[in-house]
Amino acid sequence: MAHSARRDSPELPDFSLLKRLARDQLIYLLEQLPGKKDLFIDADLMSPLDRIANVSTLKQHEVDKLYKVEYKPIVSTSDQLCFLIRPRIQTVKWICDVANADKAAGRFRRYKIIFTPQKFYACEAVLEEQGIFGDVTTDEWAFYLLPLDDDIISLELPEFFRDNFLAGDQRWVRTAGSALHLLHTVYGPFSKIHGIGRFSKMAYESWREQVEEGETKARQAEIGKVFLIDRDVDYVTPLCSQVVYEGLVDDIFRIKCGCVEFGTDVTSSDKRVKVMLNSQDKVFDEIRNEHFSNVFGFLSQKAKNLQTAYDKRRGMDIQQIKTFVSEELKGLKQEHRLLSLHIGASESMMKKKTKQDFQELLKTEHSLLEGFEIRECITFIEEHINRQVSMIESLRLLCLLSITENGLLPKDYRSLKAQYLQSYGVDHLLTFANLKQSGLLVEQQPGETLTVMESKVGKLVNDKAAGKLTDAFSSLAKKSHFRALSKKLNLVPKSDEEYDLRVPRDMAYIFSGAYVPLSCKLVEQVLERDGWTGLEEVTRLLNGHEFSVTGSSGGESRAKNDAQRIVLVMFLGGCTFSEISALRFLGRERGYKFIVVTTAITNSSRFIETLLDNHA
Amino acid sequence: MSFITANWNPLGEAFYRKTELYEMSWNLRDGLRDSLVAAAPYGGPIALLREPHRRSPSSRPQLEIYSASGVDIASFPWKSGPVVQLGWTVSDELLCIQEDGSVLIYDLFGSFKRHFTMGQEVVQTQVLEAKVFHSPYGTGVAIVTGSSRFTLATNIDDLKLRRLPEVPGLQGKPSCWVVLTQDRQTKVLLSNGPELYILDNTSCTAVCPPGFSPQVGNIVQMAVSFSYKYLALFTDTGHLWTGSSHLQDKLSEVDTKKTPTPKHMVWCRRPKSQQPSVVLMWDRLLLVAGVCGDTIQYPSNQFPLEDPCVLVGELDGVRIISSTNQELLQEVPLVCQDMFKIASMAPGALLLEAHREYEKSSQKADEYLREIKEQSMLGEAVRQCVEAAGHEYDPSTQKSLLRAASFGKCFLTDFSPDQFVTTCRELRVLNGVRENGVGLPLTHTQFKQMTLQVLIDRLVYRQFYPLAIEMCRYLKIPDYQGVSRVLKHWASCKVQQKDLSDDAIARAVCVKVGDSPGVSYSHIAAKAYECGRTELAIKLLDSEARSGEQVPLLLKMKRSQLALSKAVESGDTDLVYTVVSYLKNEMNRGDFFMTLRNQPVALSLYRQFCKLQEQETLKDLYNQDDDHQELANYYVTASYREKRLDSRLSLLQSAIDEYNKAKNEFSAKMTEDEMRLLRFQRKLDDEKGAGLLGLSLQATMEALLSLGLHKQTEQLYRDFRVPDKRYWWLKLMSLAEKEEWEELEKFSKSKKSPIGYLAFVDVCMKSNNKYEAKKYVSKVTPEQKVKAHLAVSDLEGAADAAIERKNDAEMGAILSRCSASDRLLIDRLNRARAAAAKK
Structure with missing residues (x-):
């Protein structure tokens, strides 16, 4: 990324300050509860916390043992329990249970709840309802931004x-x-x-x-x-398959809090490896924004360069080798390690993504975005559901279809939904209710009021004008206007031109030139x-x-x-x-x-x- | 100018001066005779109760409140019991201590605020004497009762009564007593004949002041200084003893040669006093007795003897209030002495002289200036002029001093103008508040001690709003602390005006206050509500920009609907939740739900809460709304939490009913299917132990197929009208999985495949069975033939098909799969492509 930046590009502010602020406040809060204490952390706060303060920092501030909140009775022997949680009713209720269990067992402990980034009234209401409001102290850790x-x-x-x-x-x-x-x-x-x-x-x-x-x-x-x-x-953009390297890594391996765990198929050893993915990783930094089709070429070029760098050693005298070893070798080794990881990852992705299925999936997505051959798309989705390819993917395609087409025709909606329920269970009725409520997957409404209006208007004016009016009315009734927007903002570039993904022309490159987010x-x-x-x-x-x-x-x-x-x-x-x-x-x-x-x-x-x- | 020292009197090495502050504006018929008078320090108001002991109901005594300049503020007939003592609190509230021990509190305008009592037993014993005193903790009250016991309250705003121990041998009231605040303790110092006692919380100690000989007689009067640091004792032999109030040092002992007990005795000193003194007043004499032993007697012609006066001890002097005028007696500050003493050679005095000559256009001005400059004292001279100006009460003297300072400043290059500017500003403010109409005779020293903030508060309290605003603007106080604060008080006062309509007041307030920063409309509205004007409060709340601020008051006023909508508007969900939980307790369920129904945001919030906390309420909520769809969903959710099949089925049945009511036939049908499926699964589980319960239809069929239960699968296929395509896929996959190739072939021939035959090829290839796959290649539709051939890696076949179809893309696809060894094939394809291209 750095190599292609415009020279006058401004410097980014230093955001590590935010981390320091958060850490200092956390330490302050921990010190409010002097003495040894056990710390219970919400599962989804584990990784963010790790970025702010590591275990040794916590230990320095008298945190004895660390536990993950698991909604089970606890086994701690400490007299002081500190809970670092998101302000969720469920978690607070669990803490109430813990405290009440102690009470019943006649055990006295101090409890402190640190809500992050803030506490909600509802949480305190639960504490009150469960009768332990007086037994706990609460605090807020204003850790808003990571x-x-x-x-x-x-x-x-x-x-x-x-x-x-x-x-x-x-x-x-x-x-x-x-x-x-x-x-x-x-x-x-x-x-x-x-x-x-x-x-x-x-x-x-x-x-x-x-x-x-x-x-x-x-x-x-x-x-x-x-x-x-x-x-x-x-809603359209997050529903599309990602084909830029970083997005693809996220789609396949799931990046969690800036960190990804590569399995054995990537590391080509029997160990799983956790890797931080950010601009510190020079190899990653250069390929993260590239379309996947370029990544392989880039990586192999990189490998060649690396080889040349190693090869410099030949013909060096002792002194030069000394400098080489002390100055360059470490960097090269590091780069080497990262490079082999990313090559491994690319290979693994390549295996999955160059398959026929994936190509067809992409083709369907692009057709939906363009509004082309919708019937074929629906058939594809139907088959997708029938063959149980993936519970999530099928829903994703259904949503994409609904949004780009302003809802499904009642007939399609019902049949697809029925098929889906057969595949994955009737409990998904609720999922469909959710999707409908959020407007992601809806049925086109046969606008009754509109038809009355139209027929009235239709009588007054001649047929041609009435036709136009109908269009106007129906567009009024629709909620999502993806097509109109796409036209207005030119989101879908004309497909007849060849799109060179190596030299992107516009933001559409992130979707292989098919769609500008x-x-x-x-x-x-x-x-x-x-x-x-x-x-x-x-x-x-x-x-x-x-x-x-x-x-x-x-x-x-x-x-x-x-x-x-x-x-x-x-x-x-x-x-x-x-x-x-x-x-x-x-x-x-x-x-x-x-x-x-x-x-x-x-x-x-x-x-x-x-x-x-x-x-x- | 030359008369400035005319009213100066020497006392030891220092001078004392008496300056007239006001001709009193009041018109008192009987002077101050027979009246209880209380005047607050710092130029505070004066309260007057005429003939407090008159008890006949026909002619009640009159309680009058005046400003320090004698302007009438309030007056009303005293209807309660006999008053022993009047006093002012630090926040300018009037305390009326009654004989029965109850203390009534009035504000400056004579409206009753509240009352408290000094103890129940006092009702019997009666208060003999009382004193109001000030300490760092606030204003206190001390009384001595008929049973000779003292009771103290150190802070009337945080009332804690302390009954002090008995004083041995005391009968009736002591001959004199004072309240002392020392070492964070409040004590009483009292004398009983020749004895002197200190009474604190636990004990009563007899004490003897150092150097105080018993021969000097009985102590009949005592006074403690403004700062509680010094004590003065007067004996019936006319001796005045002064010393520290710790009774550890003696300052002096003066024989005044006057044996009658003085009416008043007050300390007169100032910070950095050269010569502190005690001011004593008899009916016909005012005596200033300096610590040095000197005295000043103010002779009768300077002093209206006929009339009793009141002495008010101040931080830096004593105010003498008579029925006609008011004077300030104080030690002349050192800097003023230097300035005005006859023949003073202080640089400031020279500068003043220089400026005087300059104004006369005399060259002497230059001589004086040179003289100062030679000693390099010009800076000092300017400072002296400025400082002295601060201490002068007369504006024309202030002006001449400041002009001289300004003149001197011109000859200085590096002189910071700050002090000069500040003094000018402050003097202007002080002269403003000293005006007769306002009547706050503050000295500069008092002003500094009191701070500007308090001064503004006092002005506001006296309702001098325009002046206060003017002052804030003039002194450029940030709006937040200045103008806005005044406006806030103004508005709070305005809403209490009973003679104006709600509309008029609301409008007036909005026009004046506008959106001044820091003025909270909700605060003003709360005031209006306190006065019982709910409608006005609501009108005012409308102007509150932060809707969050409106909510608590609206709740208090029982406008819960409005409170809810304002809370929603504020976007603060905690606030919404507060209102919701308040309403939940306040309203009956039906009303509560109805209210929520009109507020979607609050409703969703409450739903979220119920989902986690009160499932049953959630159901009621949907029921109330006739939201059958959600209700049905609720039942479906509930059914998945249920372990037992029959209860699960009954919940699903309820869901179906609700879906039907919601006219959602589709979901009803699906749920029905689910029930059927569950029953079916149960049956099979019971029969074959298949472990199907809870699986989806697809998964059930898969499971059945893998168990080889083809018949049952077929039954499901028919009963649930499973689409052919799904069924075929399912069966295809399942057979391939179990590698039942013969079965598969049979199946493929059972009828025409709805999913085509390419799928068969693909599936076989996935199981790495090329042999089986090839069987189906021929059945594939022409469009997919090439793909099928390619899938089984039959390039030749693919090429044949492609060439037949003359499809360029397909031929390309095949070419890309060819390796170098397929020379022949490549040539063939290329030729065909060329041929196709020609046409």
């Missing part, structure tokens, strides 16, 4: 998506606002804030409120612009226009909720200041690695640097899994 990489910051809140977009529970929105506030205090002030979506707007308002309440110090801005976007503005396109357009002017039609199709606000910082230095070309894009409800790659590409083209803040890194599988409701 920097995963130089340009990726995550809130590590995967439930944000389901809670907001499915259950309508908006409690995390304020958290997002607070996270933004934290960034603003440390790296602001922001000069301009754009956004689209209901929750973006709410998060923005929550942030605004916090700014007004607190004091603002005038300081040099390190981040100029901010773009907030709701995940439901663009809507979310990223919106960012591009809004930055270009410095607002939503000229995009009225688009925002109408996206159900509005767009906003553009000029921030507090003065305008005079705007043109010169490097910070104005640092753009923070915040995804409420998660974003995919492909989107990040697309934004990095956009940044290189336009001389921006993007920082992606997301509630969680998602991909199509995680995305669908959060909406599942089978009670297996």
Whole structure:
């Protein structure tokens, strides 16, 4: 990535500060409970915590034993128990059970709950209801943001998506606002804030409120612009198969908190290896944004270069070899190790992805995006379901079909749904209810009211005009307008031209040139226009909720200041690695640097899994 | 100018001066005679109760409250019991201590605030004397009762009564007593004839002041200084003993040669006092007795003798209030002495002189200036002028001093103007509040001690809102602490105006307050609600920008619906939840659900909570809403938690009913199928121990096939109308898995395959059975032939098919699979491609 950056590209702010802040606060909180104590950690906080403070740091602060929260009776012998958890009712209830069990056994212990990033009233209500409110002390660890990489910051809140977009529970929105506030205090002030979506707007308002309440110090801005976007503005992108290296690794091996575990098929030994994937890994840094088809070539070139570097040794005298060994060899060895891992990973992916099935899957996805040969696509999906290829993938394709086609025809909807239920069980009725509620998989409604209107109107005007009117009406009734948007924003490049994936022309390269991600396109357009002017039609199709606000910082230095070309894009409800790659590409083209803040890194599988409701 | 020292009197090495503060605006018929008077320090208000002991109900005594300048603030007839003592608290509230031990608290405007009592037993014994005192803990009250016992309350806002131990031999009230605050303890010092006692919480100790000879007689009057550091004792032989209040050092002993007990005795000192003194007042004499032994007697012509006066001890002097005027008696500050002493050669005095000459356009100005400059004292001179100006009460003197300072400043290059500017500003403020109409005769020293914040508070408390705002703006106090605070108080006061309509007040408040930072409308509204104006409160809340702030008050006012919608608006889910849980307890269930129904956000929040905490409530919630769809889903969810089949089935049946009510026939049908499937599975499990229960249809069929139960599979296939394609795929995979190739071949021939035959080829190849795969190649449709041939790696066959179909892409695909050894084939294909291209 670094090699192709524009020379005037601005420097990214240093986000390791966020980690330091979080660590210091955690240590402070641990010290509030002096003496030896056992620490129970929410399972999904384990990896994020590891990035902030390792075990030895915790031990230094008198943490005796570490446990994972497992919702089972505990075996600890310590007199002090500290719980580091997300503010979830279920976990709090478990803690209540632990405390009440101790009480029943006549055992006295101190309990301290540290909620992160904040506590909710409902949690305290549960403590009260279960009668242990007086027995525990609670605290908040304001660990809002985890920097995963130089340009990726995550809130590590995967439930944000389901809670907001499915259950309508908006409690995390304020958290997002607070996270933004934290960034603003440390790296602001922001000069301009754009956004689209209901929750973006709410998060923005929550942030605004916090700014007004607190004091603002005038300081040099390190981040100029901010773009907030709701995940439901663009459901299409996260539903597509990823073909950029980093995204593909995520799809296949699942990157967890910036770290991936490669199995034995990759390491070609009998050990599994955990690897951090970020810009520190020089090999990865160069291929992460590449289309998969280029990666192999790149890696083999790299291997050749490496060989040449090793080969330098020949014909060296003693002195030169000494320098070589002390200075270069270690770096080369490291590179060697990484290179072999990535080659292994690529091979393993290649095996899976070059198969006939995958090619056909991609073909279907592209047809859906283009709106071509929909019948064939439906047949493909049906077969996909019938052959039990994958529970998640089938749903993903169904959703993609529904969104691109503005819902399924009642006949198709029923038959596909019935087939799916036969394949994977009737409990998925609930999954379908969820998908329907979130608008991901819906049945086209035979608009009754519209037909009445049409027939009335039809009588008044001649047939031709009535036809046009019908179109107008039916477009009014639809919720998702993917086709219209695609046309308006030119999301699907013309397929007759050859797309050279080696030299990407636009952001579409991340989907083999078949589709420009809507979310990223919106960012591009809004930055270009410095607002939503000229995009009225688009925002109408996206159900509005767009906003553009000029921030507090003065305008005079705007043109010169490097910070104005640092753009923070915040995804409420998660974003995919492909989107990040697309934004990095956009940044290189336009001389921006993007920082992606997301509630969680998602991909199509995680995305669908959060909406599942089978009670297996 | 030359008269400045006219009212100065020497006392030891220092001077004392008496400055007139006001001609009193009041018009008292009977002067201050027969009245209880209380005047608060720091230029506080004066309370007056005429003839407090008159008890006839026909003519009640009048309680009057005036500003320090005598402007009438409030007056009302005293209807409660006889008052022993009046006093002011630090926050300008009036304490009226009654004979029966109850203490009534009034605000500055004479409206009753609250009351407390100094103990039940006092009702019997009666209060003989009481004192109000101030300490770092607030305002306290001390009483001595008819049974000669003392009771103390150190802070009336945090009332803790302390009954002090008995004083040996004391009958009735002591001859005199004071309250001392020392070492974070409050004590009483009292004298009974010649004895002196200190009473603290636990003991009563007889003490003897150092150097105090018993011959000097009985102590009849005592006074403690403003800071509680010094004590003065007056004996019936006319001796005045002064010393530290710890009774460890003696300052002096003066023989005043006056034997009657003085009416008042007050310390007069200032911070860094040169010559502290005690001011004594008899009916016809005011005596200032310096610690050095000197005295000043203010003769009768300077002092209205006919009339009793009141002495008010201040931080830096004593105010003397008579019925006609008010004066400030104080030690002249050192800097003023240096400035104005006759023939003073202090640099400041010279500078003042220089400026005077300069104004007369005299060259002497230069001479004076040179003189100062030669000693390089010009900076000091300017500082002296500025400082002295601060201590002067008369604006014209202030002006001349400041002008001189400004003049001197011109000749200095590196002189920070801060002190000058600050003093100018502060003097302007002080002159403003000293105005007769406002009546706060603060000295600069008092002002500094009191701080600007408190001054603004006092102004606000006296409802001088415009002046307070003016001052805040003039002194450029940040809005947050200044103007906004004043506006907040103004608005809180405004909402109490009973004669205005809700609308008028709301409008007036909104216009004035606008969106000043730091003014909380909810706070104002709370005030309005306290005064019983709920409608006004609601109107005001509308202007509150932060909806979160509105909620608690709305709840308090029982506007729960509104509170809920405001909470939702705020976007703070914790707040929403607070309201929801409040409503849950307040309302009956039906109303509660109805309320939630109108608030989707709150509803989803509550649902989420119920899902985890109260499943049953969730059901009720759906029931109430007639949300059959959700109800059905609820039953389905519940069925999966159920272990026993029959209860599971009954839950599913309920789900079906609800789906039907929701007109969701599809889901109803699916659920019915599920029930059928469950029963079927159960039956087979019982018969064959197949372990099917809970599997999906597909999985069931797979399981059946792998057990070789073809008949049952077929039954499911028919009963559940499984699509042919699925069935064929299923069977194909299953047979291939078990490598029952013959069975497979039979099956392939049973009828025309709905999934084509390429699938057969692929599946066989997956099992690495090329031989079987080839059997099906011929059956594949022409379109898929090439693929089929390729799948079994039959390049020749593929080529034949492709050439026959003249399909360029397919031929390309085959070419890409060819290796170098297939020379012939490649040539053939290339030729065919060329031929096809020609056409």
